[in-house]
Amino acid sequence: MATCAEPAGPEPPAPPEDFEVLEEPLEDGDPDADDLADLPPLEDTAPPAAPARQLLAAEEPRRQPEPAAPEWLDILGNGLLRKKTLIPGPPGSARPVQGQVVTVRLQVSLESGARVLDEPELQVTLGDCDVIQALDLSIPLMDVGESAMVTADSKYCYGPQGSRSPCVPPDAALCLEVTLLAAAPAPDLELLGGPARVDLADRKRERGNAHYQRADFVLAANSYDLALRAITASAKVDVTPEEEEQLLTLKVKCLNNLAAAQLKLGHHRAALRSCSLVLQLQPHNVKALFRKGKVLAQQGEYSEAIPILRAALRLEPSNKTIHAELSKLVKKHAAQRSTETALYRKMLGNPSLPPKGPGKATWSIPWKWLFGATAVALGGVALSVVIAARN
Numbered sequence: 001m002a003t004c005a006e007p008a009g010p011e012p013p014a015p016p017e018d019f020e021v022l023e024e025p026l027e028d029g030d031p032d033a034d035d036l037a038d039l040p041p042l043e044d045t046a047p048p049a050a051p052a053r054q055l056l057a058a059e060e061p062r063r064q065p066e067p068a069a070p071e072w073l074d075i076l077g078n079g080l081l082r083k084k085t086l087i088p089g090p091p092g093s094a095r096p097v098q099g100q101v102v103t104v105r106l107q108v109s110l111e112s113g114a115r116v117l118d119e120p121e122l123q124v125t126l127g128d129c130d131v132i133q134a135l136d137l138s139i140p141l142m143d144v145g146e147s148a149m150v151t152a153d154s155k156y157c158y159g160p161q162g163s164r165s166p167c168v169p170p171d172a173a174l175c176l177e178v179t180l181l182a183a184a185p186a187p188d189l190e191l192l193g194g195p196a197r198v199d200l201a202d203r204k205r206e207r208g209n210a211h212y213q214r215a216d217f218v219l220a221a222n223s224y225d226l227a228l229r230a231i232t233a234s235a236k237v238d239v240t241p242e243e244e245e246q247l248l249t250l251k252v253k254c255l256n257n258l259a260a261a262q263l264k265l266g267h268h269r270a271a272l273r274s275c276s277l278v279l280q281l282q283p284h285n286v287k288a289l290f291r292k293g294k295v296l297a298q299q300g301e302y303s304e305a306i307p308i309l310r311a312a313l314r315l316e317p318s319n320k321t322i323h324a325e326l327s328k329l330v331k332k333h334a335a336q337r338s339t340e341t342a343l344y345r346k347m348l349g350n351p352s353l354p355p356k357g358p359g360k361a362t363w364s365i366p367w368k369w370l371f372g373a374t375a376v377a378l379g380g381v382a383l384s385v386v387i388a389a390r391n
Contacts, residue, residue, distance in 0.1 A: 081152050099125065103122070128223075197239075201228075201231045284315055286319070293306075
């Protein structure tokens, strides 16, 4: 990007023209030669009206100088993300676009000047959230070969969580020195060989893990999804059995991590689908069983969640997390069943339940009278038999 030159000031008014005496003889046969001879010489004529010209020039509005281009570019217009060109790119160099793979030399420092990251050749795909947002927004504004300084607020870097790798404290603004070395189209996934496909998928998975550790579960799920696309894309090149095994292992890891991120976001159906895909590949995967049980429990499906968690516990009997979750679900399920049973009895009006409250008198009084009347009747019959026997 070419630097902006200082704008030129207003041009000074032109000096009055100098009139010269023309001493050349007139051409022969000029009809006005005699008349012109009677005129006074030019030296005796009135001087040119230079002051009048200066007055008119002073009255004309002066052209204002164009404002100089700002040294810092406010990328978002809020002053929180700014870019300054240090070394412009060569003439004719192009800018990268979304989806391209760019190679940059990156140095990251805190506001105090302490350097926390130095990457001589970092490859990222624009728009894939491979790097912090400050870089994703500023790199498309650079020419290939350009070096720039970028200052970014913490909300466009590592936010309130900070980062462990690189070591960035929470809510830290950063200063980034970026050199755009190259930009190339993204590779065709169908033409990627086994090692390149494994490398690409693993880099996306690691980026998702970094987002997950910072509790940015949306970006984590996005990175895991990109890794799965790289793994599951149809291949037009041969892949060895060892590479297929590596891809399968990566697929299981990405699906498990994707389910964890979806669970954090409350996307229960999506998390359940991710766990089911893992169990189709590995029916005894403990993490998938545990997360599937948790998803079903959060949906209130205790009767389905408990057998799944028991299966996970059988695979890892010493896992305290699974044991605690299973105990909690068993208690919740028992309480749920007790509540449902009481509700059903109340709805059906089951008379076999022990009478409570005012209804007790309604059921007990008729039975007392019935037993009393029966006893009196039996006593009368017995007395009649005794009297008849004596007579």
